[in-house]
Amino acid sequence: MEQSFDALEKECLACHKCALCSTRKNVVFGVGKTDAEVMFIGEGPGEQEDIKGEPFVGRAGMLLDLMLDAVDLGRDKNIYIANIVKCRPPHNRDPLPEEQDCCIDWLLRQIELIKPQIIVCLGRISAMRFVDPDIKITRQHGEFIEKDGILMMATLHPAALLRNPAQKPDAFADFLKLREQINRVCEHTY
Secondary structure: OOOHHHHHHHEEEEEEEHHHHHHHOOOOOOEEEEOEEEEEEEOOOHHHHHOOOOOOHHHHHHHHHHHHHHHHOOOOOOOOEEOOOOOOOHHHHOHHHHHHHHHHHHHHHHHHHHHHOEEEEEOOHHHHHOOOOOOOOOOOOOEEEEEEEEEEEEOHHHHHHHHHHHHHHHHHHHHHHHHHHHHHHHHOOO
16 A cells, blocks of 8 residues: 655654754754655755754755746756655765664655656755766766656756856756746646
8 A cells, every 4th residue: 555645754854863863953854745746855954844844944945046046947846856855964974874774764665655857956965866876967967868757857946046146047957947847848847
């Protein structure tokens, strides 16, 4: 019997599989439409996400929302956003491989229930996990590959764009390519 999305979230909120649970304020399960054809995957929650319990709500999230809106996407409208790890790594460091391994089943089960047509990896960590372990994000962003019937693309992480605004045009070009793919393969996103 297939698990419901609500049951999966409830189970995840009680998770104690790794040490990140001891320092979290909130589990950041994900947000958006559970029937979304487009899913965005980041690496892990930051401070603001840990406080609010929702992914991408800090400065990087505000930038992400602007880029999404520019191509008629939104977390309350037609996409789903989640992270590889559901608890904040201390000092916003990259999630360790063992933390990713402990948490990845939650995300894989989310993907299984949502059944997206397209996955967009936000940043290097997510792209290494889903697109290619040897990806060079600054060179390979915006390229689509197909894995298990799902189109996947990596793009630059919004936090990286805040640190290096000169890369914003490249990231925006990725979102324009995403819009083209949505128009090509998705039935109810737009």
